[in-house]
Amino acid sequence: MSIITIVGARPQFVKAGTVSRALRSAGLKEIIVHTGQHFDYNMSQVFFDDMEIPEPDYNLEINSLSHGAMTGRMLEAIERILLKEKPSLVLVYGDTNSTLAGALAAQKLAIPVAHVEAGLRSFNMAMPEETNRILTDRISTHLFCPTQVAVNNLKAEGFTNFGCNIHNVGDVMLDAALYYSERSAQKSTIVRDIGLEPNPVLATMHRQENTDNPHNLKGIIDALNSIHSERQVVVPLHPRTKKIIEGSGIKMNFTIIPPVGYFDMIELLKHCALVITDSGGLQKEAFFFSKGCVTLRDETEWTELVDGGYNVLAGSNSETIVDCYKMMLSTTPDFSAPLYGSGDASVRIVDRLKQG
Numbered sequence: 001m002s003i004i005t006i007v008g009a010r011p012q013f014v015k016a017g018t019v020s021r022a023l024r025s026a027g028l029k030e031i032i033v034h035t036g037q038h039f040d041y042n043m044s045q046v047f048f049d050d051m052e053i054p055e056p057d058y059n060l061e062i063n064s065l066s067h068g069a070m071t072g073r074m075l076e077a078i079e080r081i082l083l084k085e086k087p088s089l090v091l092v093y094g095d096t097n098s099t100l101a102g103a104l105a106a107q108k109l110a111i112p113v114a115h116v117e118a119g120l121r122s123f124n125m126a127m128p129e130e131t132n133r134i135l136t137d138r139i140s141t142h143l144f145c146p147t148q149v150a151v152n153n154l155k156a157e158g159f160t161n162f163g164c165n166i167h168n169v170g171d172v173m174l175d176a177a178l179y180y181s182e183r184s185a186q187k188s189t190i191v192r193d194i195g196l197e198p199n200p201v202l203a204t205m206h207r208q209e210n211t212d213n214p215h216n217l218k219g220i221i222d223a224l225n226s227i228h229s230e231r232q233v234v235v236p237l238h239p240r241t242k243k244i245i246e247g248s249g250i251k252m253n254f255t256i257i258p259p260v261g262y263f264d265m266i267e268l269l270k271h272c273a274l275v276i277t278d279s280g281g282l283q284k285e286a287f288f289f290s291k292g293c294v295t296l297r298d299e300t301e302w303t304e305l306v307d308g309g310y311n312v313l314a315g316s317n318s319e320t321i322v323d324c325y326k327m328m329l330s331t332t333p334d335f336s337a338p339l340y341g342s343g344d345a346s347v348r349i350v351d352r353l354k355q356g
């Protein structure tokens with residue numbers, strides 16, 4: 001059987017890295033299509049290098065467009081590749097425009113789709129990711145869920161009537177964290193390079209709901225500035241956020257660094273006291289490395305983290321963020337709960353795909 005993997009944005013490189021290794025170990029043929037959605041070296045190529053992902057067979061170089069134009073062009077270009085390569089399955093990850101374009105192109109040609117990270121919901125239809133994940137789930141044959149909450153979401157939406165296969169395999173991001181954390185200390189020099197102080201806060205922000213709303217953006221930056229006055233706040237800044245802040249004149253006093261590769265991110269996670277983020281993936285990575293997390297959103301797809309006291313939803317209000325930061329620093333939850341499986345999600349996915 002031959003599999004076409006569609007990736008395009010940073011979180012997908014992390015997820016595809018471990019599954020790609022499992023596919024190769026099982027002797028399956030994988031063709032990698034990179035849509036080009038993320039294209040800066042430190043948003044894309046560094047992950048292929050760090051994670052030893054094979055170079056993409058195709059790079060569509062589609063980026064920096066409106067959502068509709070980006071998704072539409074990807075759809076057309078991916079269809080051409082599928083017609084040429086005639087794969088037996090298309091593998092997509094997560095919730096980006098690349099995910100939806102890949103799934104839709106395959107579905108229109110009656111090629112089965114496998115969706116890794118299926119069943120997640122924020123129940124916020126204003127997020128472009130929510131539309132992408134709902135539509136992708138609906139047209140997928142194999143829905144690989146990372147958590148029981150994700151399985152329950154699909155059941156509540158009637159997916160058991162749709163003739164698809166729902167599998168709770170655990171989270172491929174845990175596989176990645178376990179595998180690469182054994183190597184990161186040798187591979188990364190970030191702690192020295194940026195003069196990391198003891199027990200810093202690691203923060204990221206890139207969600208449209210935060211970056212495109214000046215009030216929310218200012219609330220978050222004010223909070224990080226205030227926390228930085230007592231404890232170093234390190235922010236690997238997403239290019240979207242950087243462009244917007246530069247145009248807004250809002251002042252940042254914390255430590256800003258360019259987006260980091262996977263080994264550097266693991267080292268920052270290992271060394272930090274706490275994570276503050278609006279990223280989906282980083283909320284879980286905080287948990288994998290036994291760090292509390294303050295989430296800069298009003299809802300999360302990873303509700304089990306909030307229920308377990310590992311994560312608190314702070315939104316974008318400056319005072320709330322600072323209060324949540326203080327509260328999370330003063331708690332010591334037990335991080336041993338197996339919320340995301342046992343680190344073998346990639347192998348379980350590949351085993352299931354081999355069965356056809």
Ligand code: UD1
Nearest residue numbers: 009010011037038039040043064095096097128129239240
């Ligand atoms: C996308 C995903 C989001 C994911 C995030 C991870 C969608 C709808 N959103 O959001 O789910 O969590 O990736 O980062 O697919 N840019 C660069 N260099 C790059 C990449 C992007 O300058 O390497 C710029 C683009 O030109 C654009 C902006 O950043 O102006 C946003 O990029 P885009 O791909 O539209 O969405 P993200 O915010 O990255």
